[in-house]
Amino acid sequence: MNTVPGDDKRDVEGVADQREGVGVADQREGVGVADQREGVGVADERTTLVAFLDRQRACVVAKVAGLDDAVVRAPGVESGTSIMGLVKHLGWVEHGWFELLVAQGSGTNLRPHDRGWEFTPQPGETMTETVDAYRRACARSREIVTKHDLDDTVRHDQDGLVTIRWIVVHMIEETARHLGHIDILVEQLDGRTGMG
Numbered sequence: 001m002n003t004v005p006g007d008d009k010r011d012v013e014g015v016a017d018q019r020e021g022v023g024v025a026d027q028r029e030g031v032g033v034a035d036q037r038e039g040v041g042v043a044d045e046r047t048t049l050v051a052f053l054d055r056q057r058a059c060v061v062a063k064v065a066g067l068d069d070a071v072v073r074a075p076g077v078e079s080g081t082s083i084m085g086l087v088k089h090l091g092w093v094e095h096g097w098f099e100l101l102v103a104q105g106s107g108t109n110l111r112p113h114d115r116g117w118e119f120t121p122q123p124g125e126t127m128t129e130t131v132d133a134y135r136r137a138c139a140r141s142r143e144i145v146t147k148h149d150l151d152d153t154v155r156h157d158q159d160g161l162v163t164i165r166w167i168v169v170h171m172i173e174e175t176a177r178h179l180g181h182i183d184i185l186v187e188q189l190d191g192r193t194g195m196g
Contacts, residue, residue: 056175076185085119098141
């Protein structure tokens with residue numbers, strides 16, 4: 001079951017930009033997050049922003065690698081937040097901001113379903129499928145960003161005119177915030193902390 005929309009079924013092993021010196025290494029089960037940001041500290045703005053976003057994306061994938069479906073579906077806190085729900089939501093956030101708002105020019109990043117649905121694992125959804133869908137959404141987002149200058153603008157119904165730069169920075173914030181939630185939930189499960 002595909003938990004994030006997208007017909008793009010290309011082989012997307014990792015969520016990181018694979019150009020040398022940009023982003024992070026491919027993230028597979030058993031592989032830690034290798035920091036390959038050498039040179040990013042003096043890179044141009046686009047390279048720097050994309051590398052930081054890709055690093056957060058890769059950390060999400062690394063953090064959840066190898067976790068059992070029953071564990072990731074279970075609410076980890078009183079609010080009902082689960083690891084699978086957070087990854088599912090992050091995939092839909094990628095879709096909303098980059099596909100709906102930027103590529104389709106919809107004027108909104110809101111998806112056609114209730115927001116709470118994104119945070120709730122549905123019967124039949126698996127973590128493998130959720131992570132694969134997240135990777136595809138990230139790959140599509142990356143593809144969309146490469147077609148635009150950071151100064152390009154789109155109209156957002158609530159925020160007004162926003163630049164691609166603003167959207168990328170927002171996505172760094174959004175992804176890092178939910179990665180922090182995932183980090184805490186994983187630590188509660190198995191004591192693991194850190195980047196992956």
